[in-house]
Amino acid sequence: xxxxxxxxxxxxxxxxxxxxxxxxxxxxxxxxxxxxxxxxxxxxxxxxxxxxxxxxxxxxxxxxxxxxxxxxxxxxxxxxxxxxxxxxxxxxxxxxxxxxxxxxxxxxxxxxxxxxxxxxxxxxxxxxxxxxxxxxxxxxxxxxxxxxxxxxxxxxxxxxxxxxxxxxxxxxxxxxxxxxxxxxxxxxxxxxxxxxxxxxxxxxxxxxxxxxxxxxxxxxxxxxxxxxxxxxxxxxxxxxxxxxxxxxxxxxxxxxxxxxxxxxxxxxxxxxxxxxxxxxxxxxxxxxxxxxxxxxxxxxxxxxxxxxxxxxxxxxxxxxxxxxxxxxxxxxxxxxxxxxxxxxxxxxxxxxxxxxxxxxxxxxxxxxxxxxxxxxxx
Numbered sequence: 001x002x003x004x005x006x007x008x009x010x011x012x013x014x015x016x017x018x019x020x021x022x023x024x025x026x027x028x029x030x031x032x033x034x035x036x037x038x039x040x041x042x043x044x045x046x047x048x049x050x051x052x053x054x055x056x057x058x059x060x061x062x063x064x065x066x067x068x069x070x071x072x073x074x075x076x077x078x079x080x081x082x083x084x085x086x087x088x089x090x091x092x093x094x095x096x097x098x099x100x101x102x103x104x105x106x107x108x109x110x111x112x113x114x115x116x117x118x119x120x121x122x123x124x125x126x127x128x129x130x131x132x133x134x135x136x137x138x139x140x141x142x143x144x145x146x147x148x149x150x151x152x153x154x155x156x157x158x159x160x161x162x163x164x165x166x167x168x169x170x171x172x173x174x175x176x177x178x179x180x181x182x183x184x185x186x187x188x189x190x191x192x193x194x195x196x197x198x199x200x201x202x203x204x205x206x207x208x209x210x211x212x213x214x215x216x217x218x219x220x221x222x223x224x225x226x227x228x229x230x231x232x233x234x235x236x237x238x239x240x241x242x243x244x245x246x247x248x249x250x251x252x253x254x255x256x257x258x259x260x261x262x263x264x265x266x267x268x269x270x271x272x273x274x275x276x277x278x279x280x281x282x283x284x285x286x287x288x289x290x291x292x293x294x295x296x297x298x299x300x301x302x303x304x305x306x307x308x309x310x311x312x313x314x315x316x317x318x319x320x321x322x323x324x325x326x327x328x329x330x331x332x333x334x335x336x337x338x339x340x341x342x343x344x345x346x347x348x349x350x351x352x353x354x355x356x357x358x359x360x361x362x363x364x365x366x367x368x369x370x371x372x373x374x375x376x377x378x
Contacts, residue, residue, distance in 0.1 A: 020067025021294060024096075025074055025261045025272060026056065028087065032076040034103055035140035035370040036128070038167055038202040038209055041076065042275050050264040053083040055286070057090030059262065062290040064094030068260070071096040072124075076264070079106045085118060092119035099124055101165075104151035105144050112151070116158045123155050124163040124192075129172045130182045138171060140370050152186035163190040163237075168219060169209035170365060176219050180226045184234055193223055194239035199273050199328050201371045208368055212361040216241050243357035247318065248325025248341040255323060256304035260294060268293045270300050273328045277337045303327050303337070310338055312346045 029050055030041055051059070060071065071091050078084060079102055091098050099122040100115065112123075125148060128138040132145040155162045164183040168176065176193070183191040195216070198206050211219075227236050240249065252259045252271050261269040266284045274280060281298040294300060302308065306319050313324050325341025333342040333349050340346065342353035 019257075021260045022068070022258045023070040023072060023260070024060075024063050024068045025072045025259065026060075026078075026087075027074050027076065027261065027263050027272070028056070028078045028081045028084070029264050030076040031080045032103070033080075033105055033141060034077070034144070035372055036138065036167075036201075037205040037368040037370060038169060038196045039371045040197065040200050040202065040273060042273070043200055044275075046263070046265050050081075051262075051266050051285075053081075053086035053090070055266065056087045057093075059266075059285050059290060060087070060090045060094045060096060062285075063260075064096055066291045066294060069097060070099065072099045072101055074101040077103055077106060079111070085114060088115060088118050088120060097121050099163075102126070102151075103139075103141075103144070104148045105141060107151055107154075109154045112154050113158060116160055120160065122161045122163070124165055125152060125155070125188075126165040126167070127179065127182070128167075129175055130178045131175060134172060134175070138368075140368075149186065152188070156187040161190075162186070162188045163192060164188040165192045165194060167194050167196055168211075169196045170211040170215065170361065171209065173211045173215050173219055176222050177226075180222070180230075180234070184230065188234065190235040190237065192237040192239070193219075194237075195219075195241035197239070197242065197326075197329075199276070199326075199332060201369075203332065204369050206356075207360040207363060208365045210243065210357050210361045211241070213244050213358065215361075216244050242326070242329065242341075242343040243354055245343045246345040248322045248329075248343040250321070250323045251303075251326045251328075255302075255327065256294075256300040257323070260290075268297065268299075270303070271328065274299070276328055277331055308338060310340070312344075313340050316346065 063071070078100065081087065088098060098120050100120055101124045104125050127148050128135040128144070135145040136142055152162060164186070166179050180191060196202050196209050202209060223236060223238060256270045261272040262285060263269065266286045267282050268285055268290065269275065269282065275282065280302060283293045283297045283299065303324065309319060309324055313319055325343055327337040329343065330339045330341050331337040333353055340348070342349040344350060
């Protein structure tokens with residue numbers, strides 16, 4: 001068995017990986033009853049041929065043996081899997097900490113109680129806004145806000161920890177203070193204030209979603225003040241806005257460093273959006289053991305470490321901090337996934353990247369282009 005150790009130095013940050021991943025994002029299905037205009041799932045999604053519950057159970061067994069600690073059950077909407085209980089049982093048997101990422105709108109109290117009894121550890125509930133009318137407009141789903149509040153109450157009654165996820169954009173950013181208060185009101189222990197990331201479907205709706213620089217900076221002040229005010233009550237995870245950044249975020253904590261994504265059909269990805277990168281050789285758990293893919297898979301080797309980097313990343317003092325930033329964003333902006341992330345002020349494309357936000361955010365917001373994911377239970 002390969003000896004696992006942390007990567008603490010540039011010398012260790014070579015394409016050969018000798019550490020286990022911490023987390024696994026299991027995208028159980030791409031089906032979803034919501035039609036969110038910022039959906040991050042691939043533009044060209046494979047329909048059908050989803051991994052069976054038995055296949056997922058085997059994958060999760062392999063994940064536990066590999067050293068994965070945390071499992072995030074996601075989608076689409078994972079509760080549309082009628083065999084979710086079987087999959088969860090496999091995760092519990094594999095010794096994984098389980099987090100259900102859900103919109104909540106298809107849940108019943110009885111099913112949530114059943115999942116809790118099977119060993120579900122945590123729930124992450126998404127909201128679009130605290131204003132019901134605006135939440136319905138954003139998600140194109142009637143009655144979602146009311147149902148989500150009810151689900152949050154059930155989660156508390158069952159004693160499950162709750163994280164509230166809020167994707168922030170120009171259509172709800174002014175309600176951020178109310179959404180933070182809502183998180184406290186419904187008993188969440190954590191809130192994820194996630195500014196929209198502009199790839200996949202969100203890129204199609206960028207002009208409708210992107211806030212002004214002033215709105216973004218105000219949201220930073222609001223979040224920082226709330227962190228101080230609610231210390232010991234609510235933990236904040238913040239996903240910053242890229243167009244107004246000066247330094248990029250490390251993609252998935254660094255490409256191939258700590259996280260694995262598995263799609264509904266079994267593709268194993270270092271980043272959930274990376275299928276957009278041309279020529280990236282992606283393996284499947286149906287063809288190759290999970291550990292072999294993690295340690296040796298071509299997709300995981302592609303941008304792992306620092307040896308792939310061009311200038312200015314190659315000589316940057318932050319190359320072991322942000323690991324080059326987002327490859328998909330670099331591809332979208334520059335046509336080459338190996339170029340510097342345009343969110344970085346050192347990138348030759350940064351000025352143009354920032355100018356897009358300044359221009360589009362000050363124009364009237366066009367109507368949403370909704371994404372119809374298909375919510376069939378079959």
